[in-house]
Amino acid sequence: xxxxxxxxxxxxxxxIFDDITSRWATLVVGLLANRPHRFSELASAIGGxxxxxxxxxxxxxxxxxxxxxxxxxxxxIQVTYSLTALGADLATHLVGLVAWxxxxxxxxxxxxxxxDEDTPVPPAxxxxxxxxx
Amino acid sequence: xxxxxxxxxxxxxxxIFDDITSRWATLVVGLLANRPHRFSELASAIGGxxxxxxxxxxxxxxxxxxxxxxxxxxxxIQVTYSLTALGADLATHLVGLVAWxxxxxxxxxxxxxxxDEDTPVPPAxxxxxxxxx
DNA sequence: CTGAATCCGGTTCGATACTG
DNA sequence: CAGTATCGAACCGGATTCAG
Numbered sequence: 047x048x049x050x051x052x053x054x055x056x057x058x059x060x061x062i063f064d065d066i067t068s069r070w071a072t073l074v075v076g077l078l079a080n081r082p083h084r085f086s087e088l089a090s091a092i093g094g095x096x097x098x099x100x101x102x103x104x105x106x107x108x109x110x111x112x113x114x115x116x117x118x119x120x121x122x123i124q125v126t127y128s129l130t131a132l133g134a135d136l137a138t139h140l141v142g143l144v145a146w147x148x149x150x151x152x153x154x155x156x157x158x159x160x161x162d163e164d165t166p167v168p169p170a171x172x173x174x175x176x177x178x179x
Numbered sequence: 180x181x182x183x184x185x186x187x188x189x190x191x192x193x194x195i196f197d198d199i200t201s202r203w204a205t206l207v208v209g210l211l212a213n214r215p216h217r218f219s220e221l222a223s224a225i226g227g228x229x230x231x232x233x234x235x236x237x238x239x240x241x242x243x244x245x246x247x248x249x250x251x252x253x254x255x256i257q258v259t260y261s262l263t264a265l266g267a268d269l270a271t272h273l274v275g276l277v278a279w280x281x282x283x284x285x286x287x288x289x290x291x292x293x294x295d296e297d298t299p300v301p302p303a304x305x306x307x308x309x310x311x312x
Numbered sequence: 313c314t315g316a317a318t319c320c321g322g323t324t325c326g327a328t329a330c331t332g
Numbered sequence: 333c334a335g336t337a338t339c340g341a342a343c344c345g346g347a348t349t350c351a352g
Binding site for chain 3: 086097101104105117122124
């Protein structure tokens with residue numbers, strides 16, 4: 047039986063979980079689930095990502111054994127990223143979760159709207175993410 | 180048909196996805212999946228969480244219609260949090276994902292160790308989260 | 313092309329203290 | 333008990349710059 051105490055502050059699954067659910071990791075995995083991609087392909091396919099974040103995300107994923115990094119020593123070096131078997135397995139869960147959110151996004155938006163109406167004071171909560179100014 | 184372009188920078192599922200996969204939200208949902216909890220119960224059950232973060236997480240989840248907040252006006256006020264039907268549905272996916280990570284944590288740790296060995300320069304990557312001195 | 317390193321602003325987070 | 337206000341520190345993340 048597995049099941050460590052996920053609720054313990056030092057539970058080892060937390061950092062890994064953070065890796066794979068990080069803002070960009072999900073999108074990278076989602077893209078690689080279809081087919082291998084080159085660095086620049088990923089960069090242009092994922093709206094709003096910076097090279098730094100892409101590089102960082104890819105490195106973390108590779109380190110976790112979820113993504114495979116293949117270097118082709120052509121004139122301008124070419125690097126292709128793909129999912130490992132482990133990564134592919136994870137991908138199914140991840141895309142499933144994203145699909146769930148996608149399916150329920152409208153309902154959630156309604157809930158948010160209702161909540162914001164019923165909230166007397168200016169909702170500071172609504173500002174989470176998407177930092178203005 | 181659903182399926183917005185998840186890869187677009189302004190895709191509306193992103194902020195929601197961030198809400199539910201935030202470090203603490205997953206744990207809160209995981210706990211509420213078993214049974215309703217009071218504020219202080221959650222606070223003590225989740226190792227390392229601060230009141231501020233718990234409050235914030237709970238508020239976001241409630242706003243998203245995933246968690247229900249019930250106030251019992253006893254002498255010392257009593258507040259009980261539970262999952263809504265929507266939240267319960269989400270919980271299955273979430274705990275499934277956590278369980279997956281739990282199942283593969285050892286393998287991932289091996290991958291990390293191997294990666295770190297093969298990496299000549301001191302791995303700055305390894306420091307992500309869990310910030311050491 | 314791929315990616316690492318640096319700089320630096322903004323946001324988030326945690327600890328504490330305080331209110332209802 | 334339940335939660336908010338404030339403060340300071342840590343971190344994230346973007347733009348830029350440089351190297352292989």
